[in-house]
Amino acid sequence: VARVDVAVLIVDPSIRIKIGRKDPPLTEDEVREVALYAREAETRWDDNEEHGLRLIVRGRTYAGRPLIAYLLPANLNDPEEGTFILKTAMAQLRD
Amino acid sequence: MGIMQLMNDVAGHADDEDDLTWDEAVAVFEAAQPVDLVRSHRQILVIIRYADDRFTATSPELTGFEVSGPTLAETRRLAREAVTAYVDPAVEILECLPQSPTGTAGASRVFICDHASVFRTSSQSGSGTAFVSSHRPRRMPA
Numbered sequence: 544v545a546r547v548d549v550a551v552l553i554v555d556p557s558i559r560i561k562i563g564r565k566d567p568p569l570t571e572d573e574v575r576e577v578a579l580y581a582r583e584a585e586t587r588w589d590d591n592e593e594h595g596l597r598l599i600v601r602g603r604t605y606a607g608r609p610l611i612a613y614l615l616p617a618n619l620n621d622p623e624e625g626t627f628i629l630k631t632a633m634a635q636l637r638d
Numbered sequence: 639m640g641i642m643q644l645m646n647d648v649a650g651h652a653d654d655e656d657d658l659t660w661d662e663a664v665a666v667f668e669a670a671q672p673v674d675l676v677r678s679h680r681q682i683l684v685i686i687r688y689a690d691d692r693f694t695a696t697s698p699e700l701t702g703f704e705v706s707g708p709t710l711a712e713t714r715r716l717a718r719e720a721v722t723a724y725v726d727p728a729v730e731i732l733e734c735l736p737q738s739p740t741g742t743a744g745a746s747r748v749f750i751c752d753h754a755s756v757f758r759t760s761s762q763s764g765s766g767t768a769f770v771s772s773h774r775p776r777r778m779p780a
Contacts, residue, residue, distance in 0.1 A: 550680070572701050580682060580699060580725045585669035594743040599667045600675075605724050606702035611663045625678070635660045 547586055547598060549578045550625035553617065562632050567608075574612050574632045577602035588622075589613075596622060597630060618634040684717050685734040686710065693736070695719065702725035710735065 554571045562569040577600060584602030591597060596633050598614040612632035616622035658666065686695045694706045695717035705720055707713035714733060721731055 545671070546676045547673050548676050548678050550678050570701065572699070576700060579677075580729055582724060582726045584675055584677040584726075585667075586673050587667055588673050589666060589670040596706065598673075599670055601664075601667050602739075604702075605700040611660075611667055631657075631658055633658065633663050 545623075547566070547588075547623045548625045549586070549598070549600065549614065549627055551617075552578050552614070552629060554629045558629050558631065562629075565633055567579055567634050567636060569632050569634050570609060571609060571629070573604045573606075573634075574629060576604050577610055578612055578614065578627075581605075594628065594630070597629060598622075677726045679728055679730065681730045681732050682721065682725060683732045683734060686736055687718065688736045700724070732752060735749055 545591045552575055554574070557569045561609055562571070562574070567574055567602045577619050581602040581604075584600055586601075589597045594613075596616060596619070598616065600614060601610070603609050613630040614627035615625070616631050617626040618624045682697060682699045684695050684697045686693055688694075688710075692706050692708060693710050693713035694704060695713050698702045700721070703720065705713065705716045707716050714735075717733070718731065725731075
């Protein structure tokens with residue numbers, strides 16, 4: 544069974560701004576909560592023709608917001624090495 | 639491709655990719671290849687402060703986490719329960735405790751620890767302390 548560990552998450556300031564402008568807005572800290580600490584987070588590999596290999600993380604923040612984050616492996620020769628770069632993330636709109 | 643090149647690539651395309659709706663993102667996730675998420679050892683900090691005759695625990699790693707209690711022991715217990723319920727068992731909880739609250743009743747006092755009274759607690763066992771450092775907490779100005 545394939546396994547992955549998100550040990551380090553690098554967030555570029557441009558991405559921090561991008562996710563902060565989304566509707567609803569997200570913070571880098573919320574993405575880190577889910578990607579690095581959440582017990583219930585789920586992960587899947589998506590090998591996209593346009594965007595390449597991405598790890599998708601789905602989970603809830605501590606405050607209960609569902610979010611999905613797209614991460615790029617920093618080491619393409621060893622995608623499961625543990626260091627990832629945040630590409631984007633989105634939160635579910637409240638009902 | 640090096641990590642700096644990847645970062646530049648991500649920064650350069652920050653505005654033009656992956657503007658998916660929530661439902662589209664869920665669909666992409668559901669269609670992707672499942673992989674087990676295993677966590678290596680990591681730590682999370684819980685800071686307990688004392689003000690207005692109450693103890694309050696917060697964590698810089700958890701947005702919106704805040705629990706309060708009338709005693710330090712009760713606040714620690716509530717904080718451990720709340721954090722343990724959310725974080726992965728591999729996450730170690732570091733508790734940063736205030737100095738013993740003495741002095742004028744009702745006075746607002748806030749403490750912060752640099753390398754202060756730090757207790758290590760495993761989120762797996764929910765109990766246990768490893769050490770208390772010899773450093774003293776630094777009192778914040780009112």
